[in-house]
Amino acid sequence: LHEEDSDRVYDLVEPLHPADIADLFELVDERERLTLARSIRDLMGVEVIAEMNDWVREALMEALPADVVAEIAGELDTDDAVAMLEDLDEEDQQAVLAEMEPEDRAAIESALSYPDESAGRMMSRDHVAVPETMTVGDLIDYLREHRELPTEFWEVFCVDPMHRPVGTCALSWILRCPRNIPLYDVMARDQTLIPADMDQEEVALRFQKYALISAAVVDKSGRLIGQITVDDIVHIIQEEAGEDALLLSGAGDGDINEPIRDAYSARVRWLIANLLTATLASSVIAMFEDTISRMVALATLMPIVAGLGGNAGTQTLAVTVRALATNQLTASNAWRAVRRELSIALLNGCTVAVVIGIAVSLIFGNVILGLVIALAMMTNILIAGMAGVFVPLTLERLKADPAIASSIFVTMTTDSMGFLVFLGLATVSGLVG
């Protein structure tokens, strides 16, 4: 599949679905992407561009002149055009907007005026809104006659004279009702309205909770200004839910198409922050240099106490962050979650303490050392459980994203406390004489 013979490439790519062509761009090497785009120029429909990975698309768009990008943006649906343009830097964005038709430009500029990652950015302005007094028959005739209406929609919104949504009709209900029934007898009045400035994560949770296919987006005065359909939400749910693992590890965006420079800058910042917290753990060890020099076996065993505590803390953390992200954990059941995590920590702590206590007593032939490590392990796993649930709860209460900073604090706690409790107990127990 190399670009020597562009006709052969064209023949191979032609039968593919636009989403598959978009994926193809991710698979080929960065330097070959432009060559590929040139060989299959007339297959590069707007669907292909809409489906592309953000990073891949951004790089391609930056390589194209502003008027070509403007032409592509004009053909895309508003929401896809916005997704494409919001990634460009300010200057390129202005250049592209200047080249666009006034009407498209106005739509995009108005979408860009909403906050990043808000409903206003992702909504499509195309929607079908009709008065609730219309009958099913009139609606069907209206849809047949008005060619300029969107081609893909799943629900029709009924609005009052002020253009405020009053009900929603699924197309299946419309199809199954006799022509003379008015829409106010068909529509569901119980609807989920999305304010234009709502965060996309919240929008996704609403769609999921109420099993929505589409939803009306309203402005501050309650007027219907667009709709969001579930196919746009699916990407967001995927991204937001998958983000936790990346954020907890400090891997930033974590997309394999992100430029190396950006990935490096996100990850190295995290490593340096971890370096600083690691020095805290080191200084705890330094306090016990005398104890260690009298019994070097302690240096051998101390990473086990700190490491297992870190593992236990990460488990609790992952569960808590997930429950917070899905709104399963709120202020009203926080104490129950805390009690639950501490019970699990107690059970885990006892089990691990017994195993390591017996193993160390036997291997080192030293029961006191076994007791010291068992007690230290028990304590550190309990501390880990507390840190794993309290750190994210506190960050959430402080309106910070618990997935971003929690794991640094939790590992710092389990490392330092692991060393402190283990070496401290070894010192005071008279183990090292």
Next chain:
Amino acid sequence: LHEEDSDRVYDLVEPLHPADIADLFELVDERERLTLARSIRDLMGVEVIAEMNDWVREALMEALPADVVAEIAGELDTDDAVAMLEDLDEEDQQAVLAEMEPEDRAAIESALSYPDESAGRMMSRDHVAVPETMTVGDLIDYLREHRELPTEFWEVFCVDPMHRPVGTCALSWILRCPRNIPLYDVMARDQTLIPADMDQEEVALRFQKYALISAAVVDKSGRLIGQITVDDIVHIIQEEAGEDALLLSGAGDGDINEPIRDAYSARVRWLIANLLTATLASSVIAMFEDTISRMVALATLMPIVAGLGGNAGTQTLAVTVRALATNQLTASNAWRAVRRELSIALLNGCTVAVVIGIAVSLIFGNVILGLVIALAMMTNILIAGMAGVFVPLTLERLKADPAIASSIFVTMTTDSMGFLVFLGLATVSGLVG
């Protein structure tokens, strides 16, 4: 909101959406759930039960007699009834099935015959299938006359005389076409068919990739047997994408409603596995007891080298696991991903090595110690980058889930190698004389 006065509770709960009532069950204490269910008995519609968290529902269902569960299952859509019954243990399941209407029982038994988490389990048998030769007008009349058809559907499937799907019509296309047009001129022939034994994760990726609203499910001979709609997929995308963070940390299912016993058993197994790998790191340290006893500062610094390596490895791991889960990373671009991760590791390694090298040289007034730790850090971050990308790729190739076991192997590698390289270099460099 306590259950003293069940009438007041009823009045408070009555105006809520079924999904909100289902959430309420998660928020109240376990012991109060049955009381709550009793107070609002006639609000406990099937929608509430379908929306409940799996664990909460399972506990409630186990508390109810088989004939009541059977009655509830009979009212639910097949897919929701299957989701409810598959969690029960074999004996309860049989008892409930025995109480059901023969027709419902046959539908559920046939769904349960497909593998766990497959398309056959989650599909709904209710769907609209018509011959492609029907006209738009005839279809509308057919839908109006046949009351037994499903109430919620978004696409109509066209089938051949063997009941094999040949095309799909979105309802909006049907509504917008004149009555005399035959369906074969309206339908999209390019459709995504889902084999009944396809894994739900794969189904979710298809829906996401091709922006599907619903899709036909076919059996081995290609006959249409049901449909899957996007609202069922949204939960799966959410679960599958969020699972990575939990699996990487060894927290098992990680749902805060999971019984403590199950959570303990999942997590303690992981901690014991980590205990075993931690002893490997310990035995590496034990090899250098003599070196440490001659320079206790090494014991202070060694956790930094191992810990930062662990962090860097976890970052690479999170990115790789995510890319594998979303099919962004496949055999054809694996080498590019490896090169990318190693480049980032090289940059991270150099940066962290310079910082720690200078800091240690200054703090300990020992340039050789600074050089040793810088070189060890550099090496360990490179090793971490390799482990973080090769371990999940290898597990994937061995058909194991890379999210489950990767992190144990990666931390084991970064811990052992961190200690080995740092203490080894300290020994051979002549640092400890």
